Amino acid sequence: MKHEILAPLAGKIMQLNIETGGKVEEDEEAIIIEAMKMETPIYSPCNGTVKEIKVKEGDTVEEDDVLAIVEE
Amino acid sequence: MANLLSLFKTSGIFHLTPGMVIMWLISLTLIYLAISKQYEPLLLLPIGFGILVVNLPLADLMKPHEGLIWRFYHYGVQWEVIPPLIFLGIGALTDFGPLLARPGLIFLGAGAQAGVYVTFFAANAMGFSVNESATIGIIGGADGPTTIFLAAKLAPHMLGSCAVAAYSYMALVPIIQPPIMRLLTTREERVIRMKKLRKVGRLEKLLFPIISTIVIILLVPAAAPLMAMFMLGNLFREAKVVERLTNVAQNELLNIVTIFLGISVGATMNADNFLQAKIIFIFCLGLFAFCVSTAAGVLLAKLMNLFLKDKINPLLGAAGVxxxxxxxxVVHKVGAQEDKKNYLLMYAMGPNVAGVIGTVIAAGIFSTILK
Structure with missing residues (x-):
């Protein structure tokens, strides 16, 4: 089953800790986003494989943008 | 030999007092905190240096009508030019979206001003004059430029110490606030997730600075210098047609006036003026004001929850300063300690920007009443 990693708040992508095809664990800090000069980790919703990453470091994202897709 | 002695007497060393040396130590402490701990370095660094140079004998940098820094202070702070310019920059940096998405949270920004008023009465009861008490109380709003603005009007002799207290407590927000927030909330309250904020349209964002300028200045005319510049900066930002002005307001202009503000504030702190028993009370009362404001914000949020269908996370109340x-x-971090997938940051920005408006209004009320 596919799950989306959504941006919980608007900000700038600081760091991607995942790569396409790589494994990711639930509650792992998958992506770090910067908002209000604070780095906030975004967690994977499940254990699985990263199918697709839709952003790159430095991108500006809005709330609820799909950042990546993880297959359980 | 006599010539040598008279030469020595014209040097600063001969005129050095122990008080000045104590002020050097205070100056070096602030410079250390700014550089090493990065506590509000943009302000504490020039303030610290200002303290140092004004406590060098015979330098006369603050001599009325002659001293270099006196000119910065007189035309910048006493003429009430710099704090409104800082507000122009803050306005250009502020996104009122989170507040407009849930306007009810404006009450938290108002509630967190309780510390300002409570401390005003407490300071007055302790023997400070009404003007001094108002200046000390406003520290509870944790807003540097507003504190300086009000101090310059009401109690210029306390400007330096109140400004340093305000900026110190702003830097110490992550240390002072969390224990109070945890003490006044249960775990169940801290893990409350907020209902999604609605999208705020462009027209709303454009109308907000215009309408709030009209309403607030009609109600509290004395808040006009700060409020007008704050909202002009915000209008620049939201208009999206004057990007050059927005950029200069939030970057170059803000940085330039910060230099003059910092060194001027530091330079008001000479040994005679600063080294008094009163100073300790100012710092203690300022801290008290700030703690009361934090607590009042959290408690007000809990009170609002009694009536609200969609409960708010009471931690948001602390962002009302x-x-x-x-x-x-800080609200976001304390919330994330209980539930790491609870993203409170943007919700907390609502009461946070409302707090700025609240403190400016409080300053306006004080300067109207105490004229």
Whole structure:
């Protein structure tokens, strides 16, 4: 089953800790986003494989943008 | 030999007092905190240096009509030019979106001003004059430029110490606020997730600075210098047609006036003026004001929850003080300690920016009443 990693708040992508095809664990800090000069980790919703990453470091994202897709 | 002695007497060393040396130590402490701990370095560094140079004998940098820094202070601070310019920059940096998405949270920004008023009465009861008490109370809003603005009007002799207290407590927000927030909330309350904020349209964002300028200045005319510039900066930002002006307001202009503000504030702190027993009370009362404001914000949020269908996380109340965005960040972090997938940052920005407006209004009320 596919799950989306959504941006919980608007900000700038600081760091991607995942790569396409790589494994990711639930509650792992998958992506770090910067908002209000604070780095906030975004967690994977499940254990699985990263199918697709839709952003790159430095991108500006809005709330609820799909950042990546993880297959359980 | 006599010539040598008279030469020595014209040097500063001969005129050095122990008080000045104590002020050097205070100056070096602030410079150390700014550089090493990065506590509000943009302000504490020039303030610290200002303290140092004004406590060098015979330098006369603050001599009325002659001294270099006196001119910065007189035309910048006493003429009330710099704090409104800082507000122009803050306005250009502020996104009122989170507040407009849930306007009810404006009450938290108002509630967190309780510390300002409580401390006003407490300071007055302790023997400070009404003007001094208002200046000390406003520290509870945790807003540097507003504190300086009000101090210059009401109690210029206390400007330096109140400004340093305000900026110190702003830097210490992450240390002072969390224990109070945890003490006044249960775990169940801290893990409350907020209902999604609605999208705020462009027209709303454009109308907000215009309408709030009209309403607030009609109600509290004395808040006009700060409020007008704050909202002009915000209008620049939201208009999206004057990007050059927005950029200069939030970057170059803000940085330039910060230099003059910092060194001027530091230079008001000479040994005679600063080294008094009163200073300790100012710092203690300022801290008290700030703690009361934090607590009042949290308690008000809990009170609002009694009537609200969509409960708000009471931690948001602590963001009602106007230290932007530090207080909002603290709310987010304390919330994330209980539930790491609870993202409170943007929700906390609502009461946080409302807090700025609240503190400016409080300053306006004080300067109207105490004229």
């Amino acid at each position: 106007s230290a932007v965005p530090m207080a909002a960040r």
